[in-house]
Each structure stands twice: as C-alpha cells, then as structure tokens.
Amino acid sequence: MDKFKTYILANKIKSAIVLILLIAYYFCLPNQLFKDPTATVITSRTNRLLGAQIANDGQWRFPQNDTIPDKFKTCIIEFEDAYFYKHPGFNPVSIFKAFRDNLSSKDSKRGGSTITQQVIRLSRKGQNRTYFEKVIEIILATRLELRESKEQILAYYGSNAPFGGNVVGIDAASWRYFNRDATQLSWAESATLAVLPNAPSLIYPGKNQDQLLKKRNRLLKKLLENTDIDSLTYQLSIAESLPQKPYALPQIAPHLLQKVAKIHSGKRVQTTLDNHLQERVNQVVKTHYYQLKQNDVHNAAILVLDVKTREVLAYVGNTPTDKLHQKDVDVIDKARSPGSVLKPFLYAAMLDAGDLLPNTLVADVPTQYGSYNPENYNKTYDGAVPASQALSRSLNVPSVRMLQEFGLDRFYQYLKKLHLKDVSQSANYYGLSLILGGAESNLWDLCKSYAGLSSTLNHFSETSSEYYSNEFCEPTFIKSESVDFGKKTADKTLFDAASIYLTYQSLKEVNRPEGDDNWEFYDGSKQIAWKTGTSFGFRDAWAIGTTKDFVVGVWVGNADGEGRPGLVGVQTAAPILFDVFNLLPNSEWFSKPFDEMQEVSICKKSGHRASPNCDVIEQKFIQISGLKTKPCPYHILIHVDKDQQFQVNSSCESISNITQKSWFVLPPLMGYYYKTKNPFYKPIPPYRADCLGENAVSMQFIYPNDNNTIFLPKDFDGKVNELILKIAHSKPETTVFWYLDDQFLGSTQDIHELAIIPKKGKRLITVVDTFGNEAKRWMTISE
Known part of the structure; x- marks a missing residue:
C-alpha cells in the first residue's frame, strides 16, 4: 500500500490521466x-x-x-x-x-x-x-x-x-x-x-x-x-416453408387500444380482458352488424364487467363498419340519451325512501305537466298498474308520475351520487323528462352503476349484512390495478340491499326478445335483471343486464345521431345482450337480504299494506323502510242488497237483507282506463233509487288536459274535424250537462263523450251532473 501511494505521488500526472480515463470509462455508457x-x-x-x-x-x-x-x-x-x-x-x-x-x-x-x-x-x-x-x-x-x-x-x-x-x-x-x-x-x-x-x-x-x-x-x-x-x-x-407475406397484427380490441394509448402511449399494458370472450363478443357484434345495417343502423358498442372485481372482461367500442360510418369512434364513453335505462334507479330510490312498495298501484292515465305531455310507447293507458310492472314494462306515464311524486331534485341527487358524469346540468334543466332520457349518459357509467347495485347486494350477503363505502367505483381495464371498494360499514352506500333486490326481481320479469321469451320454463336458464331503453326519435337503443357475477351493456345506433324506424332497445340491443350472456357462465340468483326486509300483510289488488277492508291478503317480504307506507286506500266497506246490484241503507232496506262488503274502488279517471284492461273490475254499485242519503259522486276530465293547446286538423276537402270531449264519472248512468263558455252544448249519459267544433281562442269547458257536481277545464284552440 505504501509503495502504491509512493508511486501515485511520484507519477501524479499519469495517475490523474488514469483516474480521468477510469471516470470517463465509467460514465461512457448512457x-x-x-x-x-x-x-x-x-x-x-x-x-x-x-x-x-x-x-x-x-x-x-x-x-x-x-x-x-x-x-x-x-x-x-x-x-x-x-x-x-x-x-x-x-x-x-x-x-x-x-x-x-x-x-x-x-x-x-x-x-x-x-x-x-x-x-x-x-x-x-x-x-x-x-x-x-x-x-x-x-x-x-x-x-x-x-x-x-x-x-x-x-x-x-x-x-x-x-x-x-x-x-x-x-x-x-x-x-x-x-x-x-x-x-x-x-x-x-x-x-x-x-x-x-x-x-x-x-x-x-x-x-x-x-x-x-x-x-x-x-x-x-x-x-x-x-x-x-x-x-x-x-x-x-x-421441411417447413418460409413466410411469404407479412401478417397484420391482431386488432382484437382496437377501441380499448385507443383508450390505453392516450394514457400509456408506447407501453406494453396487460389488460383485464378475457381474449376468448373478447373474440366471441366481436363475432356476436359482427353477426348483428350485418343485420342492423340493412336498416341503415351502423354502430354498436358492448361492455362486459366482472361484478366482483369490477374488471372489464370484454370491450367492443364499435362495429366493423367503415370510416364513412365512423368505425374508429369509441362509443362506450360517448354521451347519448339513455331512454328508459334510468327508471330502475327511480324505482330503487322510492323503495329505499319508503315512498313505495314493490307492487303499489301507480296511476297510468293521460297526464300533463304544463306543456309536457308524456305518453306510453303503445299510446294506451292501464289506468292503474303495479309499480313493479310499470318498471318491467317500461311504462312512461307511471314513471313520470312517480318522479313527480318523489321529487325531481331529490332523484337528481341520487343520480349525482352514481357519478354519471354526463348528467351535468341542473335538475330543472332536464325537468320530468329526465326519467325518459332527457339527460345524457354513456355505456361506461351506466354499466358501472348497475355493477355497483349488484356488488352492494353481493357484499351485503357475503358479510354480516354490511356495506362497503365505495361500491360505485370506477371499473378498471388494467390488470395491475385493483379496485378499492372502501371500508365495511353498517350504513348503506346509496340504496339499501332490499330495495336493490326488489328492483332486480322486477327487472327479471322484463319481457325477453323473440326466441327467448319462454326462458323461465327451461332448467338452467339464466336469471338476468335487465332493462332496455329507446331514446326519443329512435336514435339510441340500449340493453343493460346483470347477474350476480356479470354486467353486460349494449348500445345500438348511429354514431352521427341519425334515428331509424325500428331502432328500439328490445328489438335491436336486447338480442345482442342475450347472445353475450350466453357466452358467460351461469350465475345463481341474488340472495334475499332478509336483514333488510320484513314479512307483512299486503293487499293483493292494490299492492299497499293491507287495511282491515282488504278482502284478499298475501304475505310478502318488503323493505323495512316500506313499513311507513300508508295502508290500502282503495278498499272501502259498502252496504249492498242480497244480489249485490245496488248499494242500500236502512232507509230503503231492512237490516237483515243488507250485506256489508269490501269493494275495490279506484278514482274515476284511473277506473275508466283500468276496467278496459281488467274485465273483472266492477265499479262501485249505484244506490238503489228508493234509498236516501247517497254517497258523494265524482268525475274527472279525460280529455282535454288542463290548459292544453289543441290544433283541429282538416280533411282533404278542407272541413274541420270535430273535437271529442271526454270525462270519467263514478256513476256513469248519471246525466251530465256540458257547457262551452257558459253556452249549453248538450247532455250525456252512460258514455260521457261529446263532439264539438269550437272557435279559435281560449275556451272554458264546464260539466255539471244531476247531483250538482261540477268540473271545469281551460283549453286553447288553434288552427
């Protein structure tokens, strides 16, 4: 060591050069x-x-x-x-x-x-x-x-x-x-x-x-x-041959590749996609695309999520169409009108809040709120329909009335907690049309929300009836990432487990597309809670379904927003949905969350909690919050004669001949339409003519709606068509007198309809019956 030091001191320049060279050598490689x-x-x-x-x-x-x-x-x-x-x-x-x-x-x-x-x-x-x-x-x-x-x-x-x-x-x-x-x-x-x-x-x-x-x-x-x-x-x-031409690289998930390239450009990314499922879903889309384009429908998107891990299993952002029809556009995250796909969230919210029971009758009658006049898809009315059927049949009028009853702002807050990023305007901006697709959303957010509902139900059953604080989290398509569901808590995240379960029970009954409509009769059939949606103008068709393990979402339409006749959720999106579910393993149905439910007596006809007057009662499990709902308001006790043809009292019949009976009575307007779909519905019997002290009667306008603006069409010969006025009366046999601006028009009995040709301007219709009951309605006539 001493010799080495002596040598360095004696050869400082050489030593410095060697040191410099060593340093240069060490750092020479980038x-x-x-x-x-x-x-x-x-x-x-x-x-x-x-x-x-x-x-x-x-x-x-x-x-x-x-x-x-x-x-x-x-x-x-x-x-x-x-x-x-x-x-x-x-x-x-x-x-x-x-x-x-x-x-x-x-x-x-x-x-x-x-x-x-x-x-x-x-x-x-x-x-x-x-x-x-x-x-x-x-x-x-x-x-x-x-x-x-x-x-x-x-x-x-x-x-x-x-x-x-x-x-x-x-x-x-x-x-x-x-x-x-x-x-x-x-x-x-x-x-x-x-x-x-x-x-x-x-x-x-x-x-x-x-x-x-x-x-x-x-x-x-x-x-x-x-x-x-x-x-x-x-x-x-x-003996093997040489390659003759270059192959194109696989493009099994091109739209997901676009998404990954935006955030991980130039990287190798292992995704959560199942390559076998992805390829088979691609084939499903390709098959349906060739059918859809016959109707000039060129685009579709499919997303498949694993409920338990919230991983993306299949991601198809578009059909194999051409550039003219925007094949490179990834529709999965694009804002579109969701049609009726939001209705289950309203149903679950009302159950969760205790404002509704699963089969409570809701009104399905002509309805107008200001200038807004919602209509059912088939242009008909049921009068009254169980809430679960209103959901499974996707009836528009009951949904709008339910939203009005529940509160627009109140429901809007639920949607904000679902983190639907395209619902970005105020509640008043959307109005009551919010429930029918007045707002916009995208396939990613909607599938995420349904997965959150399913996961809430799964976790509640798997734990000691507990919830997780972050159920409605973002799904992931990166394999190295895992979803954080948050901490266990006794408090619900958004909806309680019972409300979700009851909502899914209703969605399981949605009528399936042709060819799969008898699914419940086959062993091993998939039980799927699913919902379709169709936007105004037939621009967007949706179908989203969930089992305990998977969520599948489908959108069909044109990327440029062009509507097409027949572009309806159940006809175009639903067949794709079930073809994709057929590629997935069967799942057991969701476990019933008994800790959030209670068995009570329910009136079978009205769906309300049974009152003492209800004649047919059944035991049903309802959500605990539903215990505060009011008893059945539609069953009343009346006194009838032996033949049950008339109501009677002691003024006209001996007590020994009077029978007390529970009678199912709907308000006149609801009853008017209800009896057209329910042939066994019997209006309350009239009082016998010799009886004193008759009960009060009531009547309601069917048409026109209040403050409605009416355009009177003309025939080919220029003749103005008549306007048909209609009312519903609790006692149809009663005579009703009609007035237009205090001018007598005529009277009706049994069938209360009257044809008139009113003059242009604002007009007042007044009806008066023989008991002195009166109803008025304003309308504006335009040509």
Whole structure:
C-alpha cells in the first residue's frame, strides 16, 4: 500500500490521466441505451396479444422485453456469437480473423462483432462503420458487460434488432411474419428470425427466398451438430416453408387500444380482458352488424364487467363498419340519451325512501305537466298498474308520475351520487323528462352503476349484512390495478340491499326478445335483471343486464345521431345482450337480504299494506323502510242488497237483507282506463233509487288536459274535424250537462263523450251532473 501511494505521488500526472480515463470509462455508457419510440401494445389477462399501435416513427417496435424465448436465444447465439457467454464484450479471435480477411480482400466481408457489440451499434444508429467506430464499440461493449447481465444484453438485442422493412425486435417480427407470439415459434421459425438481423433485406415477400432458406438450413444444421435439436426435429424443421407475406397484427380490441394509448402511449399494458370472450363478443357484434345495417343502423358498442372485481372482461367500442360510418369512434364513453335505462334507479330510490312498495298501484292515465305531455310507447293507458310492472314494462306515464311524486331534485341527487358524469346540468334543466332520457349518459357509467347495485347486494350477503363505502367505483381495464371498494360499514352506500333486490326481481320479469321469451320454463336458464331503453326519435337503443357475477351493456345506433324506424332497445340491443350472456357462465340468483326486509300483510289488488277492508291478503317480504307506507286506500266497506246490484241503507232496506262488503274502488279517471284492461273490475254499485242519503259522486276530465293547446286538423276537402270531449264519472248512468263558455252544448249519459267544433281562442269547458257536481277545464284552440 505504501509503495502504491509512493508511486501515485511520484507519477501524479499519469495517475490523474488514469483516474480521468477510469471516470470517463465509467460514465461512457448512457443510462438509457435505446430512446426510440415504441408501439403501444395491449395484451389480455393471460398476456395474449390483443393489439398494437405503431410507434410514432412508423416502426413496428414493441416495448423493451426483459427476456427472449429459449429457442430464439439458442439460434441467435449459435448464428451470431457462439462464445457469447465466455467473452467480456468482444472476441479478439473473431476480430483478428475479420481484420485479416477484410484486409486480404480489400473489402468488408466479415464483421467479427459480438452480440454485445451489435447492441452498442444498434444504440448508436447512424454511425459510419469505420475502424475507429469499431474501437468505440469495443470500449462501450466491455462497459455494458460490466453493467448488465448476459441475459439483459440478449434482451436488448432481441428487442432492437432489425428484421426487415419497418419491423424491429423479435416480438414484432414473430407476429408480422408468423402471426404468433415469439414463445410459440418452432425451431425453423426461430432460426429464420435469427438469421434476419444479419441480412434483413432477405425477408421481402417473394424475393431472395433461396438465400434465406440456405441461411436458415445452415443454422439448423449447426443446431443438429451441437445436439441442440435431434435429427427428427431437424428433418421436420427444414421441411417447413418460409413466410411469404407479412401478417397484420391482431386488432382484437382496437377501441380499448385507443383508450390505453392516450394514457400509456408506447407501453406494453396487460389488460383485464378475457381474449376468448373478447373474440366471441366481436363475432356476436359482427353477426348483428350485418343485420342492423340493412336498416341503415351502423354502430354498436358492448361492455362486459366482472361484478366482483369490477374488471372489464370484454370491450367492443364499435362495429366493423367503415370510416364513412365512423368505425374508429369509441362509443362506450360517448354521451347519448339513455331512454328508459334510468327508471330502475327511480324505482330503487322510492323503495329505499319508503315512498313505495314493490307492487303499489301507480296511476297510468293521460297526464300533463304544463306543456309536457308524456305518453306510453303503445299510446294506451292501464289506468292503474303495479309499480313493479310499470318498471318491467317500461311504462312512461307511471314513471313520470312517480318522479313527480318523489321529487325531481331529490332523484337528481341520487343520480349525482352514481357519478354519471354526463348528467351535468341542473335538475330543472332536464325537468320530468329526465326519467325518459332527457339527460345524457354513456355505456361506461351506466354499466358501472348497475355493477355497483349488484356488488352492494353481493357484499351485503357475503358479510354480516354490511356495506362497503365505495361500491360505485370506477371499473378498471388494467390488470395491475385493483379496485378499492372502501371500508365495511353498517350504513348503506346509496340504496339499501332490499330495495336493490326488489328492483332486480322486477327487472327479471322484463319481457325477453323473440326466441327467448319462454326462458323461465327451461332448467338452467339464466336469471338476468335487465332493462332496455329507446331514446326519443329512435336514435339510441340500449340493453343493460346483470347477474350476480356479470354486467353486460349494449348500445345500438348511429354514431352521427341519425334515428331509424325500428331502432328500439328490445328489438335491436336486447338480442345482442342475450347472445353475450350466453357466452358467460351461469350465475345463481341474488340472495334475499332478509336483514333488510320484513314479512307483512299486503293487499293483493292494490299492492299497499293491507287495511282491515282488504278482502284478499298475501304475505310478502318488503323493505323495512316500506313499513311507513300508508295502508290500502282503495278498499272501502259498502252496504249492498242480497244480489249485490245496488248499494242500500236502512232507509230503503231492512237490516237483515243488507250485506256489508269490501269493494275495490279506484278514482274515476284511473277506473275508466283500468276496467278496459281488467274485465273483472266492477265499479262501485249505484244506490238503489228508493234509498236516501247517497254517497258523494265524482268525475274527472279525460280529455282535454288542463290548459292544453289543441290544433283541429282538416280533411282533404278542407272541413274541420270535430273535437271529442271526454270525462270519467263514478256513476256513469248519471246525466251530465256540458257547457262551452257558459253556452249549453248538450247532455250525456252512460258514455260521457261529446263532439264539438269550437272557435279559435281560449275556451272554458264546464260539466255539471244531476247531483250538482261540477268540473271545469281551460283549453286553447288553434288552427
């Protein structure tokens, strides 16, 4: 040590030079060897290639891989650098032989570079191949050997070597030339790719086939001689043909690739997609697309979520249409009118708040709020319908009336907690049309919301009747990410488990599309809670369904918003929905959340909690919050004669002949329409003529609605059509007198309809019955 110090002190300049050289040698190699842009690559949950987006410089260069396949490794070492694991980065013997041969031939016929040197040369692209450059390569190669392992150096080479045309790296080359992953290549295919970086021009289709074949077979012969392969493998390998043309890279999930490229450009991303399911869903979309385009419907999107992990299992952003019809547009996250898809959230909210029981009768009668006049799809009315049927049949009028009763602002707050990002305006901006698609949403958010409902129900059953604080979280399509459902809590996240379960019970009864409408009669049939939606003008068709394990969402329409006749959820989106569910495993139905439910007596006819007057009672489990709902208001006790034809009292009948009976009575307007769909509905009997003290009667306008503006159409001959006025009376046999602006028009009995031709302007209709009851309605006549 003393001699070393003495030598340094005696040779300061030499020592300084050596130190500088050592420092320079240490820092001569860049921290990042390759800075070229790379392709964005997505793989399935099992690392199967789903698609790639070419690098910004136009090269098919996949992101750096840390390993290379064993067969290719054996081939490339045998072909390029047999002493790779023995040299320090350069091979003096090979360099000497190359120098000698090139000097004698006065040409560069032999390189003598090791794989490590070739990695350095690839990283220093554009440099002239001179002896001075060769010296630099040797220095940098030795430094690389000190810094990296041999396996890492091979990985550098495998990811950055040229393979002809715009193909760089073994990963891209194996897909471009053999249409499979590099790990699946045969010995012949691996040998073919191993000789290409040495002469990449040989791969051009239809050219230089003989030269490429000879180089490949010579390498295979070496592998046989070195016992890397046996004689049978050798014979089979030399019999394999060469690639004739480049293959297009897989594009199994092109729209998800677009989404990934925006946030992970140039990266290799393992997604949550199931590649087998994705390919089969693609085929389903393709099949339906050829049917849909016959009606000039060109676009569709499908999303499949795993409820328990909230992972995306299939992602189809559009159909295989053409650019004219915007095939590259990813519709899954685009705002569209959801039609009736939001109705289950209102039903669940009303159950959760205790404002409704599952089968409570709700009014389905002509309705007008200001200038807003909602109508059912079939243009008819049921008078009164159980709330669950209103949902399963997707009736518009009951839904609007339920929203009005529940409160627009109140329901709007529920939607905000679902994090539907496209519901961005105020509640008053949307008005009551909110429940019929007046707002916009997207397939991603809607599927996320349904998955949140299903997950709430699952977690409640799997835990000790507890909820998670973050049920309505964002799904993920990145395999390395996991969803955080939050902490366990006794408090519901949004809806209680019973309200969700009862909502799903109703959605399970939605009429299925033709061909699947008898599903409940078959063993093993899928039980699915699902809902369709159709936007105004037939622009968007939806179908979203959920089981205990999966959520499937479907949108069908035109990306440019063009509506088409027949573009209806149950006709176009629902068949796709059930085709996709048929690809998924069967799921058990949701467990009933007994801890959030209570068995009570329910009036079978009205769906309300049974009152003492209800004649038919059944025991049903309802949500606990429903205990505060009022008892049945539609059953009253009346006194009738023996034949039950008339109401009577002691003034006209002896007490021994009077029978007390419970009678189901709806308000006149509801009853008017209810009896058209329910033939066994009997209006309350009239009082017998000789009885005193009759009960009060009532009547309601059916048409026109209050403050309605009416346009009187004309026939082809120019004659103005009549306006038909209608009322409902609790005692149809009563005579009703009609007045227009205090001018008597006439009277009606039994059927209370009157045809008039009023003059233009604001008019007042007044009706008076023989009991002195009166009803008025304003209307404006326009031509």
